Amino acid sequence: MTYNYLLVSKNTVYYILLQLDTTVIINLLTKIVLKLFYKVIVLIEQYLKWIDQFKQVLDKWCSFRLTGEYDLIIVNGMGGSGVIGDYLYSLTSVYNGLPVVVFKNHIVPKYIDDDKIVLIISYSGNTVETIKFAEKVFDLTKNIVIVTSGGYLEKFALKNKLMLIKIPSGFLPRTSLPYMLLSILALMDCSGYTIVPYVDVSNTVIFLEKELENIIDKSRFIANHIHKHSRTLLLTTHSPLEPLVIRAKNEFSENAKIISRIDIVPESMHNDIVGWENPYSCEYVSLLIRDPEDHVGSKLVDFIEDIYREKNIPYIHLDLEGGSFFAKLMYGSLVIGLTSVFLAELRGVDPVRTVSIERYKSVVNKIYSEN
Secondary structure (H helix, E strand, C coil): CCCCCCCCCCHHHHHHHHHHCCCHHHHHHHHHHHHHHHHHHHHHHHHHHHHHHHHHHHHCCCCCCCCCCEEEEEECHHHHHHHHHHHHCCCCCCHHCCCEEEECCCCCCCCCCCCEEEEECCCCCCHHHHHHHHHHHCCCCEEEEECCCEEHHHHHHCCCEEEEECCCCCCCHCCHHHHHHHHHHHHHHHCCEEEEEEEHHHHHHHHHHHHHHHHHHHHHHHHHHHHHCCCEEEEEEEEEHHHHHHHHHHHHHHHHCEEEEEEEECCHCCCCCHHHCCCCCEEEEEEEECCCCCCCHHHHHHHHHHHHHHHHCCEEEEECCCHHCCCCCCCCHHCCCCHEEEEEEECCCCCCCCCHHHHHHHHHHHHHHCC
């Protein structure tokens, strides 16, 4: 008889183990540990293949071009695909390019028209919310670019003769960030709407490849610090590094199976810091992410660091490295991804499977069928 392990009580497990021979128990536990270790290794390898992802996109940099004139970029996606929009928003605030508006839901704004370019991003191509958005926005404009590895959205793009940027399959969405982000940066650069120039992307992969060993060491060090304190993780940064803490929250949730909260300065200086005056609990451990060359941002982080210190909140710094803002974002993203996997290893949890998301996906079509 097969049981869903989530539904088996601890007492039942203990009873079963008592009935087994010691050798059988050891073999069983060994298989469980090896299975988790294998998944950790697989996920780490996917993150380390970011270098290959960079190089593959750079080799085909101008494979796609837009025609026409646009005044706004609309980005739609969920989870690891949706966070691409956050990166684009932040990058345009530092570099250049069209304004970016990000939608992480199924709701299509009425102001979309043929002056807008709509980027539909779904690694699997089967994300229900993104599909709903794509089908509705198609009634407002045909200036749509689909970024996916396949699924329904690939068929939707081909059927309606939309631009399709197909990226390689076989990755988890959260480890395919370079494929998705760089494909869009290449598209915009080669269409006259440059956000990040080719040279910055090219220099970034050289930098990451050179620093890979240090990145791995830094990631494990941070993971050990977080695990040692075993508190709710508090992710703190300054603008314009918002996408890093948004992605970090997602990565630590999916890979390490922990809840975290976010503080972004200077915005949190106008609300969240008051909450530290008399909180129910200060059981947090903070990861402070900053760009050392951003003097204002660093001073803002120093200010909130003082508050954490007063509340006896342990913290650790992640000072971003790289020769450009883009390089720093990618450096931080890779450190965060690897850190979340190393933390999963320390906690003995499966970094690959996302049971709660699977549960949601089992009912999502029924939920949206009523829309």
